[in-house]
Amino acid sequence: MSTDTLIADPLHQKARHRAGASSFAAAEAISTAPIASTRKTVSLKRRLADYVQLTKPRIVTMILVTTVASASIAAGGMIPSIELAWLLLGTGMVAASAGAANQVWEREIDCGMARTAVRPLPDQRMHVANAILYTAMLGIAGTAILQWKFGIVPAATGLATWLLYVVVYTPMKTRTSFNTTVGAVAGALPVMMGYTAAGGSLTEWTGWLLFGILAAWQYPHFMAIAWLYRRQYAEAGFCMSTTVEPTGKSAGLQSIAGSIVIIACSIVLCAMPLGLTAGIIASAATVLASYPMLKASIRFAKMPEDALARKLLRSSLLVLPAVLLIVTIRCLV
Numbered sequence: 001m002s003t004d005t006l007i008a009d010p011l012h013q014k015a016r017h018r019a020g021a022s023s024f025a026a027a028e029a030i031s032t033a034p035i036a037s038t039r040k041t042v043s044l045k046r047r048l049a050d051y052v053q054l055t056k057p058r059i060v061t062m063i064l065v066t067t068v069a070s071a072s073i074a075a076g077g078m079i080p081s082i083e084l085a086w087l088l089l090g091t092g093m094v095a096a097s098a099g100a101a102n103q104v105w106e107r108e109i110d111c112g113m114a115r116t117a118v119r120p121l122p123d124q125r126m127h128v129a130n131a132i133l134y135t136a137m138l139g140i141a142g143t144a145i146l147q148w149k150f151g152i153v154p155a156a157t158g159l160a161t162w163l164l165y166v167v168v169y170t171p172m173k174t175r176t177s178f179n180t181t182v183g184a185v186a187g188a189l190p191v192m193m194g195y196t197a198a199g200g201s202l203t204e205w206t207g208w209l210l211f212g213i214l215a216a217w218q219y220p221h222f223m224a225i226a227w228l229y230r231r232q233y234a235e236a237g238f239c240m241s242t243t244v245e246p247t248g249k250s251a252g253l254q255s256i257a258g259s260i261v262i263i264a265c266s267i268v269l270c271a272m273p274l275g276l277t278a279g280i281i282a283s284a285a286t287v288l289a290s291y292p293m294l295k296a297s298i299r300f301a302k303m304p305e306d307a308l309a310r311k312l313l314r315s316s317l318l319v320l321p322a323v324l325l326i327v328t329i330r331c332l333v
């Protein structure tokens, strides 16, 4: 934070006012201590916020929601809270490391988009060496926790997800719009981490149907974003569906396809456990829960425009937890 910003800060103005000194020198002498301590507090808070922002905390939070759902389904019930805490810590740290590594990689190109130029690295509020060290510490500690508490399969899946997101997806973003498919696989793999950590196996259909829900969900989710930021993406040199096909028709169709696949995977998941009536009720509930996103996708495909894309993005963020909750309850009762 610059000195100018600090002086404009109301806390500093109050501190100066409280000093109530008649001469400038006296005021400076009296108010130096509060200013210095406020400055320290503000800059510490700012630094902490930057380290949090580097991890893409909202994406990590949603990933943890998907991990809890898949782990509960694999375990066939609630996981003991200590184990759950380790799972969330390990998965969260690896996911946070992936988000930070992506921001290290893209620190220069991120300067070219208003959305990302305010991030700690492009805005030069954080030294790149610190970001790399932080990324490595999170990744190593998270992988070690997963290996120590849950074994090789969740730990190796986490590492593979990290590599796919950072080393394959990230450089693909400037080369081909197919990057979204690779990103969708990376974004869906954490469900297999939760699933295998809680006793499931990589060969079970249930896990892969959950993976299907997650992978499909990312199309409506991201096509809305790709439309909203299409000009920024194009100017910065990113290759997205909406930059290679600027009418938005393709983005709209991909959103519809993703919404339909979510419904199909959810119905199959709800139909698999025993109990016809419960299966029908749960299937109907997932169709109902997914419907707002399908409707928003159809409206967006018919007329790609910002307001409809915003509605689609909002509905995507509500539909995913709703569908996962229904599917989880169905698989547990």
Ligand code: HEM
Residues within 6 Å of the ligand: 058, 059, 062, 063, 066, 115, 179, 180, 181, 183, 184, 186, 187, 188, 218, 221, 222, 225, 317
């Ligand atoms: C192809 C895959 C994906 C891409 C390209 C993508 C891209 C993005 C972008 C660019 C944003 C920022 C939007 C903004 O700044 O307004 C965002 C927000 C978000 N994403 Fe994704 N995402 C993907 C997958 C995922 C996955 C797998 C999750 C979690 C399961 C997720 C959860 C979220 C959440 C919770 C937000 C925050 C929305 C908000 O701030 O209101 N995304 N995504």
Ligand SMILES: CC(C)=CCC/C(C)=C/CC/C(C)=C/COP(=O)(O)OP(=O)(O)O
Residues within 6 Å of the ligand: 059, 063, 091, 094, 095, 098, 099, 102, 106, 158, 161, 162, 165, 169, 183, 184, 186, 187, 190
């Ligand atoms: C456990 C583990 C390793 C999890 C990692 C999974 C993960 C972070 C998935 C994110 C999905 C994704 C493609 C986000 C968009 O990134 P972006 O680079 O397009 O977003 P940006 O433009 O905002 O940087």
